[in-house]
Amino acid sequence: MVEQIAQQAMVVHGEAWTIKELFTLPNEYIYWSIQIVMYPFMTGLVAGAFVLSSLYHVFGIEKLKEIARFSLVFSFALLPVAMMPLTLHLQQPFRGINVLMTPHFTSAIAAFGIVFLTYASIVATEIWLVYRKYFVETAQALMAMPNRTMIDNFRMMVFQALTLGAWDISPEAVEKDHKACKIMAGIGIPVACFLHGYAGFIFGSVKANALWMTPLMPVIFICSAVVSGVALCILTYVIVQEIRKYMARSNMARWAKDSDAPGAEELEAIKHTEVMISSNYLLYFMIAAMTLEILDLIFRGYTQVKSWDILREVIMERDFTKIFILQYLIGNLVPFVMMILPGRTVRRTTVATVLVLFGVFMMRYNVVIGGQAFSLSFAGFMDYHLPIIPHDLETFKEGLFGALTVIVTPFVLFYFINKFIPAFLEEKSTH
Amino acid sequence: MMERREFLKKCILIVAGASVPISALTLIDPKKVLAANPDIQWAFLVDTNRCVGCGFCVKACKTENDIPLEANVSRTWVERYVYTKDDKRYVDSPKAALDGYTESRIDLGRGEFKEIDPKNVGKAFFVPKLCNHCSSPACTQVCPVGATYKTDDGVVLVDQTWCIGCGYCIMACPYAARFFHPVKHVVDKCTFCYHRLSKGLDSACVNACPFGARKMGNIHDPDDPITKIIMNERVGVLKDEFGTKPQAFYIGLAQEVR
Numbered sequence: 001m002v003e004q005i006a007q008q009a010m011v012v013h014g015e016a017w018t019i020k021e022l023f024t025l026p027n028e029y030i031y032w033s034i035q036i037v038m039y040p041f042m043t044g045l046v047a048g049a050f051v052l053s054s055l056y057h058v059f060g061i062e063k064l065k066e067i068a069r070f071s072l073v074f075s076f077a078l079l080p081v082a083m084m085p086l087t088l089h090l091q092q093p094f095r096g097i098n099v100l101m102t103p104h105f106t107s108a109i110a111a112f113g114i115v116f117l118t119y120a121s122i123v124a125t126e127i128w129l130v131y132r133k134y135f136v137e138t139a140q141a142l143m144a145m146p147n148r149t150m151i152d153n154f155r156m157m158v159f160q161a162l163t164l165g166a167w168d169i170s171p172e173a174v175e176k177d178h179k180a181c182k183i184m185a186g187i188g189i190p191v192a193c194f195l196h197g198y199a200g201f202i203f204g205s206v207k208a209n210a211l212w213m214t215p216l217m218p219v220i221f222i223c224s225a226v227v228s229g230v231a232l233c234i235l236t237y238v239i240v241q242e243i244r245k246y247m248a249r250s251n252m253a254r255w256a257k258d259s260d261a262p263g264a265e266e267l268e269a270i271k272h273t274e275v276m277i278s279s280n281y282l283l284y285f286m287i288a289a290m291t292l293e294i295l296d297l298i299f300r301g302y303t304q305v306k307s308w309d310i311l312r313e314v315i316m317e318r319d320f321t322k323i324f325i326l327q328y329l330i331g332n333l334v335p336f337v338m339m340i341l342p343g344r345t346v347r348r349t350t351v352a353t354v355l356v357l358f359g360v361f362m363m364r365y366n367v368v369i370g371g372q373a374f375s376l377s378f379a380g381f382m383d384y385h386l387p388i389i390p391h392d393l394e395t396f397k398e399g400l401f402g403a404l405t406v407i408v409t410p411f412v413l414f415y416f417i418n419k420f421i422p423a424f425l426e427e428k429s430t431h
Numbered sequence: 432m433m434e435r436r437e438f439l440k441k442c443i444l445i446v447a448g449a450s451v452p453i454s455a456l457t458l459i460d461p462k463k464v465l466a467a468n469p470d471i472q473w474a475f476l477v478d479t480n481r482c483v484g485c486g487f488c489v490k491a492c493k494t495e496n497d498i499p500l501e502a503n504v505s506r507t508w509v510e511r512y513v514y515t516k517d518d519k520r521y522v523d524s525p526k527a528a529l530d531g532y533t534e535s536r537i538d539l540g541r542g543e544f545k546e547i548d549p550k551n552v553g554k555a556f557f558v559p560k561l562c563n564h565c566s567s568p569a570c571t572q573v574c575p576v577g578a579t580y581k582t583d584d585g586v587v588l589v590d591q592t593w594c595i596g597c598g599y600c601i602m603a604c605p606y607a608a609r610f611f612h613p614v615k616h617v618v619d620k621c622t623f624c625y626h627r628l629s630k631g632l633d634s635a636c637v638n639a640c641p642f643g644a645r646k647m648g649n650i651h652d653p654d655d656p657i658t659k660i661i662m663n664e665r666v667g668v669l670k671d672e673f674g675t676k677p678q679a680f681y682i683g684l685a686q687e688v689r
Contacts, residue, residue, distance in 0.1 A: 010502040013611035021540040025560075025607035026508045026527035031598040091596020091616040095576075098595050104577035109599055112575075207569060207673055208605035306672075376607050377689050379522055380540065 013091065016395055017385050024380035030372045033398045034386055035089035038406045040199045040221060041228065041364045043082040045410075047196040048229010049075035050123065050188060052278060057126070057185035066424065067274040070240070071233040072130065073423040076123050077414035083116065084406050088397045108202045119195050122188045128164070129181040131421055135162040136169045158420060196225040203367065210307030211314070211371040216296050223289035228360035230282045231353040234275055236414075238350045241271045244424070272346055279349045282356070283339055290332055293363070310378045314370060318381065323366050331359015471584040473623055474650040475679040476657050476666070477559050481644035484509050484557040486531035491639030493529070495624060497614075500529065504610035506621040507561040507636055512687065513537060514553040520687060521545065532557070558688050559645060561636070562587060562608035562621035563669060563677030570600035570609060579618070585650075585678060586625050591617045605673045623647065650678070 014029025049071045055061050056068030087093050103110040139159035142152055197218035203209075204217025245264045262270075297315070300308060315323055335352035338344075369384045387399035396402055414423075433441075492507045493500050508527035514520050523538040536544040564587050571579050571587060578593040579600055594617040601609045601618065612619040624634035628647075632638070637645045648657025660666070660682075667684035668677040681688075 010499050010613050012502050012504045012613045013616070015503060019541060023510075023522040023524070024540065026524055027504050027601075027607045027610040029610075031601050031611070086597075089597070091598070091611055092594065095593070095595040098576040098578075098593060102576050102593070104574055107573045107575040107599065109573070109575035109597065202599075206573075206602050208603055376605060377522065379520075379689075 013394070017387055017398070019383040019385060020380065021383065022375075022380035023377050024375040024382060025377055028375055028382065030369065030382055030384045032089070032368055032372060033384065034400075034403045035085040035398055035406070037361070037365045037368045038085040038403055039082070039089075040196075040203075040225075040368070041361055042078065042085060042406065042410075043196050043199050044221070044225030044228045044360065044364075045232050046075050046078045046082050046119075046229070047192040047222070048226045048231075049078060049233050050192045050229070051226050052230050052233050052281070054185045054189050054192075055281065057182055058189065061277070063273055063277050066270060067233060067237050067278055069130065070237055070423040071229075072123070072127060073417060073421050074233060074236060074410075074414055075229075076127055076421075077417050078410045079120050079123060080413065081406060081410045084409065086112075088402055088406070108198070108205055112198065112202075115191070115195050115198060119188070119191050122184055122191055126181055126184040126188060127421060128162075129177045129184065132163065132166060132177055133169050133174055134422075135159050136167055139163055162420065193222050197222045203371070208376065209371050210311055210374075212367065214296055216292055220289065220292045220296065223285055223292060224360050224363055226285040227282060227289050228357055230278060230285065231356040231360070234278050234282065235350060235353040235357065236411075237278075238271065238275060238346060240423070241267055275346050275349055276344070279339055279344070279352075282353070283336070286332065286336055286356070290328075290336075307378065310374045314373050314381070319366060319370050319373065322362060323370070327359055327362035327366055331355060331362050335359070470651060471649050472651040473564065473585045473628065473678070474648055474657065474661065475561065475564070475623070476646045476648065476660060477679060477681045478644050478646070479556060479558050479681060479683040481642040482509065482557040482559055483642060484511055484528060484532035485641065486528040487639040487641060488559060488636035488645060489527050489529045491635040492621075495627075495635035496619075496622070498619065499613055502613045503527075504613065504619075505529070506608075506619065507559065510558045510560060510688070511537075511555070512558065512685065513547060513555040515547060515551045516553045517551065518553075521547065556683075556685070558681075558684075559636075560606070560608075560669075561679065562623075563606055563675070563679040564621075564623060566676035566678060567674065569603040569605065569673065569675055573599045573603040575599065582625075586623050586628075587620070588622055588625060589618050589620060591615060591619070594618050605670050605675065606677075 012029065014031050014033075017033060018029040020028070052064070053068040053070075053072040053075065056064040057072075061068075087096050090096055099110060100113045103113070105111060139156060139162075142148065142156035142159060145152060145156075148156065200218035200221030203212040203221075204214055206212045245267050248262065248264045248267060300311060335355040338348055338352040338355075372382060373384070374381055387395040390396035390399050390401060486509060488507055489505055489509065490500070492498070493505060496506060498504070498506060503526065505527035508524050509532075510522055510524045511528075511532055512520070512522050521537040525538040535549070536546045539545055564581075564585060566585070568581060568587050571581055574580075575597060576593055576595055578590045578595070579587065580590070581587050591612075596611065596617055598611070598618070601607075601611075609618055609620045611617070624632075624636075627634055634647060637647050646657050646660075648655040648661075650658050650661065652658055653662075661680050664682060666680040666682055668680060669684075670689060671677070
């Protein structure tokens with residue numbers, strides 16, 4: 001047995017991308033790599049997108065109506081993707097279901113499945129309540145259609161199923177939907193924050209890790225989550241509106257041929273208001289996130305506990321570019337200045353949101369990878385090298401292409417979800 | 432005939448009144464009572480003064496427990512500490528000291544080595560390490576599926592048929608005692624050779640150590656020679672600041688050993 005095992009190529013998990021320097025303990029590697037960077041990044045986007053949509057649904061900020069609806073559908077598309085990086089990084093992905101079968105509740109990860117499913121059902125319910133009228137109308141229209149094609153039949157069946165048998169669309173019933181929706185969104189905000197604060201707790205409660213262990217971690221994670229979620233919604237919203245404008249101009253899409261369809265100028269005007277207001281909220285949350293992150297850093301530097309010597313070397317020297325240049329300067333300061341300077345335009349805001357998203361990603365990267373960049377012996381360092389060209393399943397999953405798969409999936413999902421739950425539904429009735 | 436309202440009122444009163452004395456009662460779980468005072472509680476004793484860094488323990492452990500010899504992970508390892516007279520400190524543990532310290536140069540990682548002038552060496556010593564089988568282990572706390580647990584006789588084990596391989600326990604362990612098994616792709620760690628202990632044998636590393644630097648004993652038995660040493664001599668534990676209450680005790684522990 002031993003000889004057999006010894007003959008196999010012996011690359012331990014983590015060895016492919018870890019470079020050890022000075023004294024590191026034999027079993028130390030960067031076990032949590034790019035997928036665990038993606039995990040808080042993606043859950044953050046989900047939570048943030050939902051919070052943006054709730055601003056309209058709960059607090060009744062009318063001007064955010066369109067982007068709110070869009071964020072709700074988009075957060076639904078992001079949902080399954082929050083689970084993806086976790087599953088991809090497991091050494092035994094097929095046993096992932098064990099977490100739901102024998103949850104061990106002293107573990108911070110154990111309840112993740114439950115919190116996540118609760119949150120997913122809240123988002124699904126809210127979407128159903130918002131779109132029920134549309135489902136019923138579409139199903140009825142399709143049913144009334146004289147000669148249906150195969151596709152029409154399929155769509156009819158889907159929409160009939162989506163109504164869940166609730167066909168009453170009298171004004172009273174719709175009003176009830178609105179009320180229920182408001183309640184669901186109200187419950188949804190704390191749950192969304194919990195979902196993400198919880199991701200922060202997973203890191204913040206690891207007492208063995210000097211960089212991670214701080215009670216501020218969940219709060220920092222929530223603030224940066226909202227920042228990234230709002231930024232992504234603005235960015236995607238602008239892109240989708242540009243596409244719609246193009247379609248309206250060239251009469252490409254089916255909806256653009258309707259006589260009461262919004263014209264390109266109208267779309268531009270809506271886009272401008274929505275982007276300006278949402279970016280204000282983006283600014284507020286950015287201030288909160290940056291304050292907390294810098295507070296954490298100052299506190300560590302001021303108290304100088306045992307781990308500070310090694311942390312200082314990681315933060316101030318080895319990861320200086322990643323933390324201060326890429327994360328704080330390019331990811332926080334530059335977009336912040338771009339947005340507060342007078343004469344803010346949609347174009348400038350859009351560029352800023354790209355930088356903000358990059359900044360939040362770098363923050364996740366610096367926390368997850370930076371936390372593993374030094375040895376528990378405090379006498380050595382570990383350097384992470386992202387596998388780019390995969391040579392086996394592991395270097396694919398935990399490499400550049402694995403991360404890209406996770407990034408692309410929500411957009412693909414959004415494309416399909418949008419076919420049945422159109423994110424830009426209200427247009428016709430409001431104009 | 433009692434009225435419904437009256438009946439409900441009385442019910443509430445009875446439940447409220449009875450709940451106080453009833454809450455004082457506890458169900459006795461025989462297992463828990465036994466576990467509170469078990470006959471056996473395994474502890475490990477390392478005498479760093481006796482270790483010469485031969486690496487027999489590492490080889491014996493890997494062979495006994497099917498950890499590939501060539502894999503750069505190990506359930507136990509030996510660290511070398513060298514202090515120079517000009518107040519510099521060097522530490523290494525090449526290949527977990529599988530082949531022993533046959534070379535005098537220090538492994539600095541990244542394929543670099545440092546030769547130290549023997550005349551410049553102030554002091555040097557070896558420190559064997561392994562899982563500390565903590566009394567309040569951080570690793571078992573964080574396992575999301577309960578695949579790693581502590582036995583009643585004080586050994587921390589992993590159910591490798593249930594481990595999902597998330598690596599949270601690896602992150603939680605302050606001693607880096609855990610790793611992913613390169614063949615089984617689940618978490619692996621020192622078991623105190625539980626399969627041998629339960630047959631009355633010594634663990635493989637204890638058995639292999641030619642100098643008696645590694646010993647194991649039952650800390651609940653006052654007559655156990657190891658217990659006597661732990662009780663009577665000055666012993667230390669690694670990283671007590673994490674509050675995990677490690678059960679591997681060290682004689683001759685230097686403060687720089689982390």
